[in-house]
Amino acid sequence: MSLLRCTFCGRRAVYNRRYAGTLLCDRCLVKSVERQFRRAIAKHKLISPGERVVVAVSGGKDSVAALHLLVEHCRHKNCEIVAITIDEGIRGYRDRSLRIARENAKLLDIEHVMVSFRKTFGATLNKIVRRAKRKKTGISPCTYCGVLRRSLLNQAARELEADKLATAHNLDDEVQAIMLNYVRADLSRLHRLGPAYSPKEGFVPRIKPLREIPEKEVAIYALLRGLKVHIAVCPYAGGIHSEIRDFLNNLEANHSNSKFMILRMFDRLRPKLAGATPEFEMLRCEICGEPTSTNVCKGCQLLQGLGLKRWEKLLFPTEVRTESNEKPRTLYHD
Template identity: 35%
Template sequence: MEEEGDAKPKKAGPRQCCVCNQRRAALKRPKTLEQICRECFYRVFEEEIHQVIVENQLFKPGERIAIGASGGKDSTVLAYVLSELNRRNNYGLDLFLLSVDEGITGYRDDSLETVKRNEIQYGLPLKVVSYKDLYGWTMDEMVKMIGLKNNCTFCGVFRRQALDRGAALLKVDKLATGHNADDIAETVLLNILRGDIARLSRCTAITTGEDGPIPRCKPFKYTYEKEIVMYAYFKRLDYFSTECIYSPNAYRGFAREFIKDLERIRPRAILDIIKSGEDFRISTSTKMPEQGTCERCGYISSQKWCKACVLLEGLNRGLPKLGIGRSRGLNQENSKDVKKGNGARSIESKQCGSLDF
């Protein structure tokens, strides 16, 4: 045994993998603190995701599954690992890549090129849906009108719906997204910080929207971001990593940094935050928004009009503040039966909705 606890070696000779005891360890797993070699890492990484899929019955044989693909690290690794596992374990799934083109020059156009390469590399058919086609506006055009203040709100609301629309066009049974353990821990914290009890109670669910037309699932719910990036690096997977040119999103940024600071001191913190989120019990006296459908477009909504329709109406009428913050919105104007508490809560916008569940 050449291991000396956590004494800091200057450059300790090649440490051995704690799984195979043969090869040189290549990384320290944040989840278990094990030191592990590349080959064993690939195996345990993929195996753990397989176990999550099986234990949570994320997929059924014969299903058509869309993978929400941004070209970034998480969705690229998800597309790669899911197609591997599908082949290896005979899931019997038809996998598709689904991308949203927000119309952001210099950002999404480049990342879409990555997705198009992934389409060829992994042999998965790709569908791209664009804001321009769905809503008549590109994100660039929206930002020209609304400025850089609430743009992430618009983008998030539209993306969520665009993914559902794309999934419907592909006639898939489910949408799998690349949200990882770090993302979910961050979202738990943010929902606490915002007092958003409705989202807090569902943001840790591995599958959501089972009552709706297209359920979503998160196979990376327990997968650390560090391991996803290490996996992509060691496998030389082709992904795109540039920050969106429009996203300052300071509030989420602080939460993210806080989680990373915690992880450095105690890597388990991430899984523990998720556990706390899962085990919350919402008091029965808490008012929860009731789910209905949008009177205008038929999309799920707890209001008369869904958020996307309210925002779009604002854009088209030249009133971009409509539906932002606590100001009077369409839903209040049009319907008298909106309960006060709920109306204010769901109208309060959530930033950068890529993590919005």
């Protein structure tokens, strides 16, 4: 059997980039992912020198790869990186990935902050799901998890005085989110998708430096660089998210480049969505004080339905917010 060769350097190929009609060796794939990452930062002006960037790290391949790329980038650009991990409390799944997130932060010598559902809402996601079943709310685990995690990430990043909140959404994640919002006809959420989003007061601007890199390439990149990552599927995964992912993967298998085309088309339409989404006044949630467009934020509405309540402040130790010569360590918010 003849050996497949890298289109660029002739070494043994490890990856067939079907959408571009090229084969890549290990070195060219690593270089290409790093180039795409740098290009996204430069093109969308995602990070400026001197900024404090909080990176959401679950311990999975995408967030670990994003963390390593951002730390390397920021070492040259005089930025500060703080890793943050939200512990939703999913037994047998999140506990393992937390360990990996912590090990990566230690390896990179950066501050690592952990915020847990249990301490903030008085219940793990496991407990929330059990209560939701008992109360027959009909709300999926992913809705509780997604709404509460996003809200906590923003609150934590704001309290840590971050200039940017980086998440590791890759091309597949972004295209899935686009399709999901089409299916749900959610124009305002659709409008918020993009490489960078600077929302209203109270929200930390979010950036997605891996947004144009396919999931498979991020996974192979993490593998080739020998990064320590957690590989497992959440026990609650499923539902419409999985159906959309399978649909997109089938589409891509039969019509290569489909995911990129969906993203490109969306990026062309996105500026036009601004006028189509209703303007709303930014309020403070009556319960937790977080910014919201309604009197009570979505997170508190979900918690109220289960008889739970959220803390107003996460109360981080002050060292996280100040210049310190101490060795970085993992900090819990209590």
